[in-house]
Amino acid sequence: MPRKAKVDTESKRSEERQHAEAVHQVNDKIDKLQVTPPRHLENISSRLWSQLVPALNKSGLATSIDKTSLEAYCISYAMMRKAWEDIKKNGATYTTDSGRTYKNPNTDILSDNLQKMKTLGAELGLSPQSRTNLVDTMTDDGSEDFKDIMAQFGGK
Numbered sequence: 001m002p003r004k005a006k007v008d009t010e011s012k013r014s015e016e017r018q019h020a021e022a023v024h025q026v027n028d029k030i031d032k033l034q035v036t037p038p039r040h041l042e043n044i045s046s047r048l049w050s051q052l053v054p055a056l057n058k059s060g061l062a063t064s065i066d067k068t069s070l071e072a073y074c075i076s077y078a079m080m081r082k083a084w085e086d087i088k089k090n091g092a093t094y095t096t097d098s099g100r101t102y103k104n105p106n107t108d109i110l111s112d113n114l115q116k117m118k119t120l121g122a123e124l125g126l127s128p129q130s131r132t133n134l135v136d137t138m139t140d141d142g143s144e145d146f147k148d149i150m151a152q153f154g155g156k
Contacts, residue, residue: 030063030064030065031063031064032057032063032064033053033056033057033062033063033064033066033067033070034053034064034067035050035053035054035057037049037050037053037074038067038071041071041074041075041078042078043078044077044078044081044082045071045074045075045077045078046074048073048074048077048078049070049071049074052070052073052074052124052126053070056070056124056125059125061124061125062124062125066123066124069120069123069124070120070124072116072120073116073117073120073121073124073126076113076116076117076120077113077117079109079113080109080110080113080114080117082106082109083106083107083109083110083113084106084110086104086106087104087106087107087110090104090106091104092104092107
């Protein structure tokens with residue numbers, strides 16, 4: 001599959017910087033995500049929520065508007081973990097008494113939830129690529145200190 005053509009003009013970078021700054025200004029006016037996990041989240045997803053929310057709130061990328069996306073991410077994570085535990089225990093395939101081999105249904109659950117996490121994670125700024133794009137956009141004109149931005153994401 002051919003690569004997408006990369007537009008590398010100064011006006012495009014300036015436009016991206018302005019957009020990133022506008023997003024941060026809007027996000028500053030919206031409530032942050034609640035630190036306490038929603039009651040309906042189970043153990044694994046609840047723990048993940050508690051780990052992610054402080055970092056997301058500190059970065060300013062996610063707000064209370066993103067609650068449902070973060071819930072979906074946490075639920076997908078829990079489902080992925082449960083599917084993986086079953087695959088580890090029972091294998092990726094199973095054989096019936098008649099000798100036919102079938103794929104463990106949890107392999108599809110694992111795959112589906114990994115894909116959902118990848119998509120939602122990118123939207124929430126949880127992937128390395130989405131963070132890199134943000135840092136590149138904000139540091140192009142020197143208006144943000146690179147170390148300060150990296151510190152927001154736990155970098156040095």
